[in-house]
Amino acid sequence: MEAFLGGLAILLDPYVMLMVLLGTVLGIFVGALPGISGSTTIALLLPMTISMGPVPAICFLGAIYCAANFGGSITAIMVNAPGDPSASATALEGFKMAEKGQAGLALGMSAISSAIGGIVSIVVLIFAAPLLARAAYSFGPPEYFALALFGLSMCAAIGGDSALKNLMAAALGLLIATVGMDLTTGVERYAFGVMELSDGIGFVPVLIGLFAVGEMLDQATRRFGKPAIIALDAARVPGMAEMRKCWRSIWIGSGIGTFIGALPALGATTAALIGYNETKRWSKHQHEFGHGSIEGVAGPEAANNAAVGGSMVPTLALGIPGSATTAIILAGLIVQGVRPGPHLFTEQPTLLYAVFASMLAANIFYLVMGLTMAKFFARISLIPPAFLWPSVFALSLIGAYGPNQSMGDVWVMLAAGVVGLLFRRAGFSPAPLIMGLVLGGMVEETLKQSLLIFGDDLTGFLHRPIAMTLIVVTLAGLSWPLVARLLRGVRGARA
Amino acid sequence: MAGAAAALAAPTSLRAQERFPSRTIEVVTHAGVGGGTDITARMMMVQAPGEFGQEFTVVNRTAGSGAQALQYLASKPADGHTIILVTQTHLLTQIRNPSLPQFGDLIPLARATADPQLVLVRRDSPFRTPADLIAAGKARSLRFGGTHVGGVDHVTIHTFGRAAGLQRPTLVPFRGGGEIVINLVGGNIDTAVVNPGEAEAQLRAGELRPLMSLADSRIAAFGELPTAKELGIDATGYTLRGFCVLKGTPEDRVTRLEQGLIRAMSGPIYTTYLQNTGQAPDSVTGREAWGAQLAAFNNDGREALTALGLLRG
Numbered sequence: 001m002e003a004f005l006g007g008l009a010i011l012l013d014p015y016v017m018l019m020v021l022l023g024t025v026l027g028i029f030v031g032a033l034p035g036i037s038g039s040t041t042i043a044l045l046l047p048m049t050i051s052m053g054p055v056p057a058i059c060f061l062g063a064i065y066c067a068a069n070f071g072g073s074i075t076a077i078m079v080n081a082p083g084d085p086s087a088s089a090t091a092l093e094g095f096k097m098a099e100k101g102q103a104g105l106a107l108g109m110s111a112i113s114s115a116i117g118g119i120v121s122i123v124v125l126i127f128a129a130p131l132l133a134r135a136a137y138s139f140g141p142p143e144y145f146a147l148a149l150f151g152l153s154m155c156a157a158i159g160g161d162s163a164l165k166n167l168m169a170a171a172l173g174l175l176i177a178t179v180g181m182d183l184t185t186g187v188e189r190y191a192f193g194v195m196e197l198s199d200g201i202g203f204v205p206v207l208i209g210l211f212a213v214g215e216m217l218d219q220a221t222r223r224f225g226k227p228a229i230i231a232l233d234a235a236r237v238p239g240m241a242e243m244r245k246c247w248r249s250i251w252i253g254s255g256i257g258t259f260i261g262a263l264p265a266l267g268a269t270t271a272a273l274i275g276y277n278e279t280k281r282w283s284k285h286q287h288e289f290g291h292g293s294i295e296g297v298a299g300p301e302a303a304n305n306a307a308v309g310g311s312m313v314p315t316l317a318l319g320i321p322g323s324a325t326t327a328i329i330l331a332g333l334i335v336q337g338v339r340p341g342p343h344l345f346t347e348q349p350t351l352l353y354a355v356f357a358s359m360l361a362a363n364i365f366y367l368v369m370g371l372t373m374a375k376f377f378a379r380i381s382l383i384p385p386a387f388l389w390p391s392v393f394a395l396s397l398i399g400a401y402g403p404n405q406s407m408g409d410v411w412v413m414l415a416a417g418v419v420g421l422l423f424r425r426a427g428f429s430p431a432p433l434i435m436g437l438v439l440g441g442m443v444e445e446t447l448k449q450s451l452l453i454f455g456d457d458l459t460g461f462l463h464r465p466i467a468m469t470l471i472v473v474t475l476a477g478l479s480w481p482l483v484a485r486l487l488r489g490v491r492g493a494r495a
Numbered sequence: 496m497a498g499a500a501a502a503l504a505a506p507t508s509l510r511a512q513e514r515f516p517s518r519t520i521e522v523v524t525h526a527g528v529g530g531g532t533d534i535t536a537r538m539m540m541v542q543a544p545g546e547f548g549q550e551f552t553v554v555n556r557t558a559g560s561g562a563q564a565l566q567y568l569a570s571k572p573a574d575g576h577t578i579i580l581v582t583q584t585h586l587l588t589q590i591r592n593p594s595l596p597q598f599g600d601l602i603p604l605a606r607a608t609a610d611p612q613l614v615l616v617r618r619d620s621p622f623r624t625p626a627d628l629i630a631a632g633k634a635r636s637l638r639f640g641g642t643h644v645g646g647v648d649h650v651t652i653h654t655f656g657r658a659a660g661l662q663r664p665t666l667v668p669f670r671g672g673g674e675i676v677i678n679l680v681g682g683n684i685d686t687a688v689v690n691p692g693e694a695e696a697q698l699r700a701g702e703l704r705p706l707m708s709l710a711d712s713r714i715a716a717f718g719e720l721p722t723a724k725e726l727g728i729d730a731t732g733y734t735l736r737g738f739c740v741l742k743g744t745p746e747d748r749v750t751r752l753e754q755g756l757i758r759a760m761s762g763p764i765y766t767t768y769l770q771n772t773g774q775a776p777d778s779v780t781g782r783e784a785w786g787a788q789l790a791a792f793n794n795d796g797r798e799a800l801t802a803l804g805l806l807r808g
Contacts, residue, residue, distance in 0.1 A: 043529030047541045050764060140683040181560075183668045186645030186805055195559040195566075264673055319696035320673035327673075328529040334771050341696025404527060404557045452667045453638065453683050 007353020010055055011361055019056045020358050023063025024365040030064075031071020032083040034208050034399030038068025039325035046332050054336040054351060059358035061332045065325070066118055066362040069268060069308050070370065073110040073301055078103060078380045079392045081212030081399070085203055086268035086304040089276040091211050092159075092431050093289065093296030100292050103378035108237035109294055110301045111370025113250045117302030118363040120254040121261065121309025126356055130342055132262045133317035139263050141449035142461055146470035148442040151270065153474045154277040155436065159429025160290060166432040169423070173436020176201050177444070184448040196408025203269075205400040205413035206437060210430045212396045213413060214420015216389040221421070237374050238294075246298040249279045253302030260303075261310020264320050268307040273435055275303025290429065309359065316340050316352065515748050516549040516576060522738075523554045523568055524580040525561040535607050535736050536580050538768040543759040561585035562595055569596045573743035575752055578604065581739045583647040586793050590800055591645075598793050601739040602749055603786035605756040608769070608778045611710035612651065612688040612732035613717070615703045617680055625706045625726050628686060632661035639664045640675040640687035645805045650792075651688055651732040653799040655709065655723065658730040679703060688732050691716065692773030709733070714775070735792070737785045753782050
């Protein structure tokens with residue numbers, strides 16, 4: 001506790017405070033731009049932070065990481081272009097809200113739920129990191145397989161109202177996930193000798209294409225499309241009524257996000273998608289989902305920001321970064337002399353609590369900034385489509401090209417844009433496709449790894465209690481509607 | 496007449512020599528921004544501009560496990576203004592794809608990192624000594640953790656298994672060192688070859704035990720640990736990164752690049768980076784040692800990929 005107070009005291013240093021503030025502003029900005037993520041920014045700034053001294057540098061990097069994850073939701077809500085892959089679940093409901101003239105509500109709720117999710121996960125990190133980190137060792141391929149299966153089992157229920165169309169979209173996502181070199185055979189699949197395809201189809205270009213470019217094509221092809229008759233309360237931010245409605249979603253999202261983030265192999269994107277699933281499953285207003293549900297913004301946003309704190313658990317306590325993003329954060333910390341591992345909590349408490357304190361401060365900063373700026377950002381929806389969408393398209397092109405400096409990614413994005421247009425016209429939702437794309441590769445890969453570990457013996461799963469529990473829960477969830485109908489039938493017959 | 500021409504030509508070539516590098520030097524890497532290899536390039540670049548009097552910029556060409564980066568290099572003139580950050584992955588990609596610039600088309604300049612690998616087991620593993628591991632590996636196929644099938648780890652594990660006379664090991668592929676370490680501690684695999692830096696926390700906590708190193712000689716930080724060679728197993732395992740240029744680059748420029756890069760990587764920023772990431776401080780070396788090491792892995796790689804049936808034709 002003393003060390004933690006010491007960590008908070010670090011923030012009293014005006015230079016450190018300035019760095020956190022700078023990191024937060026920069027993080028929101030790069031997070032909001034599609035294609036430039038917090039991790040890219042950190043990688044590019046890493047050599048520059050070396051001369052800053054450990055504490056300010058760590059605070060700067062931590063603030064960028066936290067704020068960038070929130071920033072992604074701004075463009076997701078306003079122009080349907082998730083600035084960060086983890087904001088894709090937010091775009092599903094958030095953009096629909098903006099279209100209904102509730103941009104301010106969506107942005108404000110995103111800021112509030114993000115900050116709560118972020119703070120919850122950091123508190124958990126402070127008190128339970130070494131404990132939670134042990135859980136990582138219990139999660140091997142069989143457990144991840146069961147978890148991915150659990151996530152995929154919801155794909156008929158999320159997105160559009162037609163279960164059949166949702167399953168079709170999910171199947172397309174699964175198919176896209178198979179492209180590229182297979183880890184367990186070293187063989188390229190569906191790459192057709194095209195080098196850009198040999199590493200698989202990138203998630204970011206598909207996302208930008210499906211959401212932003214698809215939306216632009218859709219708007220462009222409606223000649224008398226609805227002009228911006230945005231209601232006057234576009235700038236209204238959430239009040240107590242919305243908070244009461246979303247409490248449950250925020251807690252569900254925070255819990256799921258912290259846990260999934262703490263698993264090294266999973267990150268904020270998966271956390272947000274599963275957070276979205278579960279928010280819907282436990283919501284009292286399920287019919288609103290797919291049509292601009294504020295709970296559908298709160299749940300995934302809480303989840304993806306909670307995953308940020310969660311992902312620091314294995315990174316700091318085990319020295320094992322779960323994702324490319326945390327790998328870069330870890331590199332940044334290591335270069336500053338932080339030596340991760342269980343002993344970090346006793347050996348270098350000052351640096352450790354500097355990480356925590358800066359992340360807490362960044363969450364509070366972006367909450368304030370997010371709420372204040374929501375009113376201004378919300379006015380983006382008042383820009384006439386003829387001006388707005390071409391700019392979004394230009395941003396999308398840069399966003400797809402940027403991360404890998406690859407024209408291949410731009411073509412993938414444009415193709416995904418056409419798919420996005422067809423999806424909209426035919427009444428499909430992109431949500432199950434993304435689900436299939438994110439979890440599909442993992443289901444296949446972890447199953448093959450499991451079989452290698454079990455020596456091709458499927459009964460090996462029976463000896464893995466965590467995996468079996470998850471599989472049973474999945475089966476129960478899948479069969480529940482059927483069982484419920486049978487029960488109702490029985491009751492009806494009795495009456 | 497010929498003498499006059501030569502006399503005229505000489506000063507121009509001399510001037511060209513003085514002017515090199517005359518513009519920004521591009522460093523091509525197959526790693527995405529922020530990957531371990533990308534960070535190595537960026538750390539080297541902090542002090543390189545001071546050495547060369549020109550800016551450095553990283554070009555990330557990520558597709559095809561190095562293939563795109565090699566193609567990019569080949570598309571540029573061999574004038575020393577484009578250098579490539581080569582890893583063993585590039586060599587394997589070249590072996591599998593003869594249409595790319597081959598190993599022989601590259602001139603090694605300087606090595607940036609040479610991180611030896613350790614053979615690790617978990618704390619409560621039945622393998623107490625290297626002999627236990629070898630005996631078990633002769634009786635059944637051991638489950639080794641590594642990166643993808645046909646990748647660098649696979650080659651190292653194959654070469655190690657052959658040199659030790661083991662049954663062909665089962666590779667359980669994972670996405671990177673972190674996952675390998677977790678699954679080793681979690682008991683999902685028997686053993687793995689891992690860089691000390693990747694498992695530092697677990698080694699310090701005693702959750703993982705090293706049985707031997709795959710270095711050429713004993714590692715300072717693990718003074719007690721025998722090398723595989725000492726145990727009579729003729730195999731080494733390193734994570735190598737270093738710089739090369741295209742064949743045809745003038746010799747004086749190669750020398751200039753080699754010396755400048757070595758000086759840039761001997762500066763405090765790069766040395767601190769090596770130290771803090773737990774990489775060997777003697778990583779940086781010139782073209783001779785670096786080239787020999789690449790050539791050795793090139794042979795091992797071809798042999799392993801052929802034996803594993805991963806080469807077409």
